[in-house]
Amino acid sequence: MLKKLLTAFLVLSLVFVLAGCGSDGDTADGGNEAADAQEQEVVEWTFAHEEVQGSVQDRYAQKFKEEIEELTDGAVNVKVYPVGQLGDGANQVELLQNGAIQLGINNPGSVGTLVPETNLFSLHFLLPADMDKAHELVNDSEAMDMLNQKYLDANMKVLGWFPEGYQMWTGNKAITSPEDFDGFKIRTMASPVISESYKAYGADPTPIPYMEVYSSLQLNMIDGQVNPIFAIEEMKFYEVQDYMMLSNQAIFVGTFVANDMFWDSLSDERRAKVQEAADAANDYILGAQKDLNNTRLESIKENSDMEIVELTEEQRSAFKEASQPVRDFYVEQYGEDAGKILDQLLKDVEAIQQ
Structure with missing residues (x-):
């Protein structure tokens, strides 16, 4: 109930944004962006992501902001909100679905209940070990086209996918075999596939909000956690953990999406500019x-x-x-379509590695 009330409050507090950007009809007649900027008030789009300032998602968001504001000659202003300012990852996804915000970056852990097929990215040893190939795969494979439709069914238009880095384990002891995970309490996101993945090693997966992980490690409420290296450093988990395992068992994947009604409200010209800005952010973020x-x-x-x-x-x-x-387990949990997407992704992985 508290979560629903929080979401309702956030929706109401942000609804004014839609008044400024809802139909975005300024370009419906195909006029150029410079003229639009002079003839109308600048529209503001809200962009929320699930990480702290300076993170991979934040850098992606800031790059998109820079690109779209330049492409529209200042007719669009993007306001970026990192995690916590509009709630946690799950809250942000709800706001995006409800149209209270226009743009967002999410991950399989936070959107997995709405788009269950996306939990395939929580499977271990699935994507290529080569990061360049992984980046290419998540943007160009047939499996991703199938998954993008699932997002659209959930009111989210996918504008880009990007790997944020390989996931690494940290712990209060070295983990070099599945047996080392026996009874090990590892913090995970609240995803059945993630939980099952660590249960397969004999671990005890423990969902904890991202911003509470440090204190939970410090108080020995959990034994370890899993995240990309940049997150381990910026959240200072190294202060409360003795070991980091370069395990590369999975890639943390971000998804850049727009609310579908917002997307449909844009003119063809502006949609093209949004996609161009998203593509530029995608190209930039690989090296970043x-x-x-x-x-x-x-x-x-x-x-x-x-x-x-x-x-x-x-x-x-x-x-x-x-x-x-x-x-x-993934296929049994999420059904026939999930199985088809997994099979296609495995074929795409094999093809890109040849």
Whole structure:
């Protein structure tokens, strides 16, 4: 009930935004953007994401803001809200669906109940080990076209997908085999597939809000957590964890989406500019996230006593084998369409690695 009341309050507090941008009919007659900017008030679009300022999602959002404001000659102003300012990830998704905000970045963990098929990105050892190929795959594969339609059915128009980096484990002990996870309380997002993935290793998956992970580690309420390197550094998890395992078992994937009614309200010209700005942000973020994760890894090494454990191929193979039954769980949990998307993605992965 409290969550519903919070969402309702946020919707009401943001509804004024729609008055300024709802139909966006300024370009319906195909006029140029410079003339529109002079003849009408500047419209403001709200863009929410699920990470802190300076993160991968924030850099993506800021790049999109820069591009769309330039492409529209200032006729559009984008207001970016990081996590916490408009609620947590789940709250932001609800606001986006309801049309209280226009744009957002989410991830499978927060949107998985609305688009259950997207939980396939929570499966381990699924995407290519090469980040460039992974980035290409999530934007160009036939499986993603199928998944994009599922998002549209849930009132979200996908404008781009992007890997944020490989997920790494941290813990109060070294984890180099599935047996090391026995009884290990690992913080995860609230996703059945994520939970099942860690149960397959013998771990005890424990959903905790992102902003509460540090204190939970500090108080020994959990034994470890999983995140990309940049998040581990910016949230200072290295201060309360002794080991980081370079496990590369999964890639954290972000999804840039627009509310479908907002998207439909835009003129063809402005839609094209929005997509152009999104494509520019997508091209930019590949190098940006690589640099950010590499820089943050060096920062952890320089500023902490955390031991970095790089898993061998043999060790990763043991985890990969243990994780395979979770693919069957994914299909059983989410049905025939989920199975078709998974099968197609596996074919796309095989094709891109040849």
